[in-house]
Amino acid sequence: MKEFALLFRQPNFADVDKLSAEEFKAIGKKWQDWAGNIAAQGKMAGSGLRLSLNGKVLKAGGVVTDGPFVEIKEMLGSFVVVKADNLDEATTLAHGCPALDSNGSVEIREIVRP
Amino acid sequence: MNAGFIFVTMTDDHNLISDLFRAEFSKMVAVISRLFGLQHIEIAEDIVSETFLIASQNWSEKGAPENPTAWLYKVAKQKTLYHFKRKGIFDKKVIPAISSFVNETQQELDLDFSMKNIKDSQLQMLFAVCNPGIASEAQIGLALRILCGFGIDEIAEAFLSNKETINKRLFRAKEKLRTEKIKMELPSENEMAHRLDNVLHIIYLLFNEGYYSKTSNQTLQKDLCLEAMRLALMLTEFEETNLPKTNALMALMCFHASRFNARQSNEDSAVLYEQQNEELWDAELIEKGLYFLNLSEIGSEISSYHFEARIAYWHCNKKDSHEKWDNILQLYNQLLLVNYSPIVALNRTYALYKANGIEEALIEAEKLKLENNHFYFILLGELYKDIDSEKARSNFEKAYYLAKTDSEKQGIQKKIDTLL
Known part of the structure; x- marks a missing residue:
């Protein structure tokens, strides 16, 4: 089994603040159920690591911004690491990812260990 | 005194001794082993077993003493001392190892049964x-x-x-x-x-x-x-x-044990719980479980026992609400991330069915591919039951073939028989 990172990109991620508590909970449930589907197949590899919504971006000339969201259309949301035999199987696992519901995308990349 | 009466006292003494054995054996072995060291754990076991043998002989003749536990401790102490004195091995091997103890107790060996x-x-x-x-x-x-x-x-x-x-x-x-x-x-x-x-x-x-x-x-x-x-x-x-996880484990066991009497008739599947009679649930144990569950929430540490305890807690609510199953599903999702096992995956899929509906659950169930697990085919059979009785039948039949015990096979056969 190989390991693959599923990287989620979503537009308008910054709008998350505008969601009502109910909407936020519903989205959270979707994500949890989707991750649970993969975990139920015993194919979730890393579970502990998550990217926080807060961050900074350093650019040429020493310019630091408070977040990647403003200028980038599709923000990198977070990632999970799954176990799969090949890229195709890993891609199948990505189906149903809630990022896709909001016109986002999932990038699937094999993790290469030295 | 007539013969019947003697018989009754003898049985009582016998029960008394077997109850005492269960309660005191481990305590006495632990105390004696602490003195001898674990290398000689058999000696501790032998001393305690002999003590109980003497007790059963002595008590059946003279009747049980007023304070049976104190009696047992006293005899065990004497036996331990006797072993010490008689066996040369102790002088050479054990006494040096426990000399600190002996010194502390003024050259006299004393077993502390406090x-x-x-x-x-x-x-x-x-x-x-x-x-x-x-x-x-x-x-x-x-x-x-x-x-x-x-x-x-x-x-x-x-x-x-x-x-x-x-x-x-x-x-x-x-x-x-x-x-x-x-x-x-x-x-x-x-x-x-x-x-x-x-x-x-x-x-x-x-x-x-x-x-x-x-x-x-x-x-x-x-x-x-x-x-x-x-x-x-x-x-x-x-x-x-x-620690919080100790309390979480304790809570989990209390919640499960509360259903012990209700599930004893025939537990043949992971989902059988729906058929239980909740009047047999032990309310006191559920209360205890809640007490330990609260203690487990102190601090930020979270273990798989925490998730399992919370799931077990929700299962103590017989009322089938959407809230209940949604909570159970989310807990299973989290549990799977820290501790995957096929049976957790199956229970999670059942919760998915109860929370999100049968279609979604079937799609995910088919992906699990736990082909050697009869519970897997029981679950598939249950999910297909109202949609496609042929598929339900073939899954139950696979489960029947894989089931290991007769009572499991009987339970599955009942499910097949109820299909149209």
């Missing part, structure tokens, strides 16, 4: 027995023998094994105690977290051994569960081991 020393000794014994250096099945066997006072035949029955196998297993485990030089002491502060995890895991396995037991002896099943709970309760009584 409540505090009993508890301390039992806790140390728990950590000694639940040592990762010993195979986990042997840890459970040793725990049953040394910590719970189970007889070899009872352990054999619990494992669906024979006495010879169990004796061999226990012998090897005790060899390990010697070769690994395992001592009766609490782990250091650095090691505690890791070692406690192992102890909790063994208690958890012990409980499961009872709860999902291979044996059909229901008294024995219950005893295994109660002993597991007793050991966990002991851990809550010491500051070093009274």
Whole structure:
């Protein structure tokens, strides 16, 4: 089994603040159920690591911004690491990812260990 | 005095002795082993067994003493002293090892059967027995023998094994105690977290051994569960081991045990719980479970026992609400991320069906591909039951073929018979 990172990109991620508590909970449930589907197949590899919504971006000339969201259309949301035999199987696992519901995308990349 | 009366007193004494054996054997072995060292654990076992033998002879003639426990401790002390004096081996091997004890007690050997020393000794014994250096099945066997006072035949029955196998297993485990030089002491502060995890895991396995037991002896099943709970309760009584995860495990066991009487008729599938009669649920144990669940929420640490305890808590609500199943599903999602197992995956899929509907659950169930697991096909059969009775039938038939015990096969056959 190989390991693959599923990287989620979503537009308008910054709008998350505008969601009502109910909407936020519903989205959270979707994500949890989707991750649970993969975990139920015993194919979730890393579970502990998550990217926080807060961050900074350093650019040429020493310019630091408070977040990647403003200028980038599709923000990198977070990632999970799954176990799969090949890229195709890993891609199948990505189906149903809630990022896709909001016109986002999932990038699937094999993790290469030295 | 007529013969019938004698018979009654004799049976009473016999019950008294077997009850005392279960309660006192582990305490006495722990206290004596603390003195002799674990290398000589058999001597401690022998001394305690002989003590009980004398008790049963003596009490059947003269009647039980007023304070049977004190009587047992006194005889065990005498026997221990006798062993010390008689066997040269002790002068050479044991006395040097325990010289500090002997000095402390002014050259006189004294067994301390105070409540505090009993508890301390039992806790140390728990950590000694639940040592990762010993195979986990042997840890459970040793725990049953040394910590719970189970007889070899009872352990054999619990494992669906024979006495010879169990004796061999226990012998090897005790060899390990010697070769690994395992001592009766609490782990250091650095090691505690890791070692406690192992102890909790063994208690958890012990409980499961009872709860999902291979044996059909229901008294024995219950005893295994109660002993597991007793050991966990002991851990809550010491500051070093009274951690949130200890309380989470305790809560989990209370919630499960609350349904013990309701599920005994025939537990043949992971989803059978719907058919239980909630009037048989033990409200007091649910209360206790809640008490420990609250204690487990202190701090930020979260273990798989926390998720399992919360799931078990929701299952104590018989009312089938969307909120309940959604919570259970989310807890299973989280549990799977920290601790995957096929049975958790199956239970999670059942929760997915109850929370999100049958279509979604079927799609995910088909992906699990647990082709060697009869519970998997029972679940598929249940999910197809109202949609496609042919598929339901073929899945139940696969389950029937894979099921290991007759009672499981009977349960599955009933499901097939109810299909149209």
